[in-house]
Amino acid sequence: MRKSSTPSDKPQRHDPDQGGTPSRPHQIVIVGGGIAGLEIASKLPGRIRRTSIAVTLVDREPAYVWKPMLHTIAAGTTDVSQQETSYISQARNRRFMFETGELKGVDRKKRKIYLNPLEIDGRPILPERAISYDTLILATGSEANDFGTPGVRDHCLTIDSRSQAMNFNREVMALMLAALAAKSILHIAVVGGGATGVELAAELVQLADASAYYGAAGLRDQVKVTLIESGPNLLGAFPDRVAIAARERLERLGVAVLTGTRVVAAEADCLRLADGTQLNAELKVWAAGVKASDACASLDGLEVTRNNQIVVGPTLQTTLDPRIFAVGDCSSLSPGELGKPLPPAAQVAHQQASHLIRHLPGWLEGRELPPFSYRDFGSIVSLGGYGAYGSLGQFGLFTGGFIRGRVAQLGHVLLYRSHQSRLHGFWHGGLIWLADMINSHVRARIRLPD
Structure with a gap:
């Protein structure tokens, strides 16, 4: 340093x-x-x-997507065209200039x-x-930190940006269609048990479940998702109660959760683990570490x-x-x-x-800058349509309180909608929310292959 x-x-x-x-x-x-x-x-x-x-x-990038939503774009459970904000359009509306x-x-x-x-x-x-x-x-x-692990850059995908999430979505759709046609098993490995990895694993299960609605019967049993975390627990930055609840829900959904497991190399069709074992995976996404x-x-x-x-x-x-x-x-x-x-x-x-x-x-204008003061308002992890879990942070009467179910899901939604309101204004942000609610009833539940 x-x-x-x-x-x-x-x-x-x-x-x-x-x-x-x-x-x-x-x-x-x-x-x-x-x-x-x-x-x-x-x-x-x-x-x-x-x-x-x-x-x-x-x-x-030409357009912006709220980063906590990138995993839904990657899985295809959210359509990027409905959630992105064009930088050029935003610059025109908010009186700044944009350079790509x-x-x-x-x-x-x-x-x-x-x-x-x-x-x-x-x-x-x-x-x-x-x-x-x-x-x-x-x-x-x-972006994700590969810690110099051999093969990660060549054989693993990441979802740190809009374009990477869209690229992952194209890849997972192609592999799912191939597995469906061949009646074979598609193994997907997600490396990293933080919020991104946990939420992506749940969205991939939801993608397979929703695909059955559109005629892909049996796909749910053909997609096997494994979540790998090198630490002793998932969601290391979250309270233990949140981490335990999220793990239990993922395992009930059929996700294989491996904690205390370190990946030492990535290869074209597998991951090599520190204990010498080999984990087969046709699709590998690296969501471990941050830099x-x-x-x-x-x-x-x-x-x-x-x-x-x-x-x-x-x-x-x-x-x-x-x-x-x-x-x-x-x-x-x-x-x-x-x-x-x-x-x-x-x-x-x-x-x-x-x-x-x-x-x-x-x-x-010449005045002093005051120091920045941070307040912890808690955190929420969303498992798509399967639930959400969170803590209330270090303020108010319910310091560190645990929330789950509809309350946690509503909290997650309001975080996103308040962000949209800050970008676009109260009324414009409200119209976007209304349009999303209408689209949820008239458009496909998942992004279908072109």
Whole structure:
């Protein structure tokens, strides 16, 4: 980990020389259109009235999908076309600019970011580009960490982005059709017993169950899902009661759950385990561990952790450059009262985004940035139509309370709908919810093969 030579935990005032010149507005560039990045881009232009600014959002995808929903896109139990938000459309509606691209590097002295050349289906579209900034907000999210395990990159799929989830869906549909035609068994292995792995395993069972409704009789018995976790329990970040309830439900659904089991290599048709055994699997998805992208590891000397996360202080500014902020999964913040980094969770990303939306306007006018304060509102894991389990967090009268069933499912739904409301506004978000309810009655329950 690179150390800061002059780290400071004090709130930083805005430096007037970083602002835009009289001939141009102050350039705020946000890299990463996930939960935090898109919320900031959507709401910040409407919050800043006295200072002339221009907000630019950069993302490699053409559209946004709420990350906690990616596993449903991957399984095909949710249609991506109904849940995605076009960045271009959102930029038009919320008065920011959008650039398609993937971060390559940062030049802090010149205040520029560099984007990799853009290709579509192997065809060059745009060359390497540079974008100038006065204030930079890094919100590039996270990806699965293969820990250097041999064969993972070649033989395992991941679902860290919209395009990866869609690719997984095409693959699982093709393999299910092949198994149905051949009357053979399809073995699917999910590596990683965190929320993503647990929820994906349940959605795959739901996909097989729903397929029978459309004529794929017997497919439920032909799909065998195995969930592998190296730790002693599933859902290590959740309370024990949630983890136990989720495991029991998965096993009743027929999912084989292996805990205390480490994968040491991935091959074309199997996974090799630490005890020397071989687990056959035609489809393998890696959902274990979390790290920031490799690009974050070499951003002009910014301090990073061993998982490539950018170290920030209490004001969410990077330790070496107060003009650069990092939020969400790509950042590492260790509040004094916790003594350990905040988890890479959607609620952390949202709260950090809200903090910057509230306080950046004042900072641009010369006021101090207050330190970020995190509140744990609990967590919920959803097993699709088979149930949901959660805890109420560390606040209010029901600290750490356990919820399940309809209450937990409603809580999970409201998390998503409140996020949509923040992006699109109350009325527009309500119309999207209404459209989804109508579609649930008139469209197929699963995404059927084209």
